[in-house]
Amino acid sequence: MKLANRLNRLGTETAFDVLVKAKALEAQGREIIHLEIGEPDFHTPSNIIEAGAQAMHQGYTHYCASSGLYELREAIAAEISRTRSVTVDPDWVVVTPGAKPIMFYLILALVEEGDEVIYPNPGFPIYESMINFVGGTAVPLPLLEKYDFRFEVKDLLSKVSAKTKLIIINSPQNPTGGLLTKTDLEAIAAIAIRQDIMILSDEIYSRIIYEGSHLSIASLAGMLERTVILDGFSKTYAMTGWRLGFGVMPPGLQAHISKLVTNSVSCTAPFTQRAGLEALAGAQSEVHHMVAEFRRRRDFIVRGLNEIPGIRCLCPSGAFYAFPNIQSFGKTSNELADYLLQEAGVAVLSGTSFGQHGEGYLRISYANSIENLGKALDRIKEATARL
Numbered sequence: 001m002k003l004a005n006r007l008n009r010l011g012t013e014t015a016f017d018v019l020v021k022a023k024a025l026e027a028q029g030r031e032i033i034h035l036e037i038g039e040p041d042f043h044t045p046s047n048i049i050e051a052g053a054q055a056m057h058q059g060y061t062h063y064c065a066s067s068g069l070y071e072l073r074e075a076i077a078a079e080i081s082r083t084r085s086v087t088v089d090p091d092w093v094v095v096t097p098g099a100k101p102i103m104f105y106l107i108l109a110l111v112e113e114g115d116e117v118i119y120p121n122p123g124f125p126i127y128e129s130m131i132n133f134v135g136g137t138a139v140p141l142p143l144l145e146k147y148d149f150r151f152e153v154k155d156l157l158s159k160v161s162a163k164t165k166l167i168i169i170n171s172p173q174n175p176t177g178g179l180l181t182k183t184d185l186e187a188i189a190a191i192a193i194r195q196d197i198m199i200l201s202d203e204i205y206s207r208i209i210y211e212g213s214h215l216s217i218a219s220l221a222g223m224l225e226r227t228v229i230l231d232g233f234s235k236t237y238a239m240t241g242w243r244l245g246f247g248v249m250p251p252g253l254q255a256h257i258s259k260l261v262t263n264s265v266s267c268t269a270p271f272t273q274r275a276g277l278e279a280l281a282g283a284q285s286e287v288h289h290m291v292a293e294f295r296r297r298r299d300f301i302v303r304g305l306n307e308i309p310g311i312r313c314l315c316p317s318g319a320f321y322a323f324p325n326i327q328s329f330g331k332t333s334n335e336l337a338d339y340l341l342q343e344a345g346v347a348v349l350s351g352t353s354f355g356q357h358g359e360g361y362l363r364i365s366y367a368n369s370i371e372n373l374g375k376a377l378d379r380i381k382e383a384t385a386r387l
């Protein structure tokens with residue numbers, strides 16, 4: 001078989017590989033604590049499940065418009081307008097199976113060979129993978145612990161060139177849990193406007209914030225027309241398996257992104273979209289409960305990690321990840337993640353799963369019970385003491 005060269009440029013999400021390794025150990029009878037996968041451990045709220053089931057009975061089981069059901073796009077536009085203090089139209093929304101395809105489609109739509117895209121590093125690995133896949137040049141913007149996992153403005157400035165087509169930002173951020181400040185966003189906005197650069201603002205964790213509040217770059221003057229907001233239902237409503245997300249984009253782009261949907265998956269399952277409608281319209285108490293529980297777990301895991309000799313961990317302001325510094329053990333992040341899986345039965349991700357600037361860190365997803373987090377801390381403490 002002669003595969004296309006472009007496949008050599010495609011990256012992946014290591015979480016799924018580690019999950020497979022951990023499952024293989026479980027099949028041998030080992031008890032593994034899963035802190036690798038980035039999804040809420042809560043059930044999808046029952047009102048949402050009911051709405052999905054009812055929609056199936058009502059016949060929402062056929063193809064629908066590639067851009068999504070109008071009633072859902074209308075609800076999304078209203079929600080985004082309210083929460084981002086902007087005015088967007090349902091015709092600016094494209095609904096997709098999960099929010100991830102928005103990255104894929106937008107990069108396909110904007111980036112030509114040789115164009116440069118600035119992306120956060122450490123950051124969600126699919127950004128870099130997709131930029132490389134389409135033949136663009138991926139330009140990492142380091143997010144450093146010494147700046148609370150934010151970037152330095154002069155560093156960002158040094159990365160911008162005449163070839164910069166797109167800047168990707170993600171706040172609250174995976175894998176660090178860091179938040180960009182208003183000053184950071186203003187700096188990016190000024191550069192984007194001056195150099196005529198588009199922004200992909202990944203706001204998938206916008207509802208999972210513990211300190212401060214979410215600010216979208218789209219709400220800054222002159223930015224709505226050059227920002228694509230990516231958001232979805234996976235994290236906020238514990239709906240990862242339903243596959244439901246969306247992009248909100250400047251007019252003119254929506255038709256092209258919808259065409260990419262037509263060319264790939266045709267549309268997003270309409271009964272899933274009806275469930276999403278209920279998620280937005282129904283009571284939000286379960287979201288609030290989940291975020292309160294994540295906050296309790298964050299405080300627990302961060303305190304516990306900082307009590308382990310050799311580990312230092314900043315307190316993340318959002319999402320459900322901790323990103324502890326493990327440089328003192330003299331092992332690479334990969335080696336330590338492997339060691340913890342094999343020796344301690346704790347599955348975590350290497351910081352380098354999120355790019356080269358993740359070296360020296362682990363990503364720990366604390367979407368797990370306090371009991372399991374406690375067990376994991378004991379095991380990590382015991383195993384690292386033996387190094």
Ligand code: PLP
Pocket residue numbers: 038097098099100101124170173174202204231232233234240244245
């Ligand atoms: N963006 C970030 C930063 C993520 O961490 C994830 C999932 O892990 C996604 C987007 C995609 O989520 P989904 O495709 O499930 O909506």
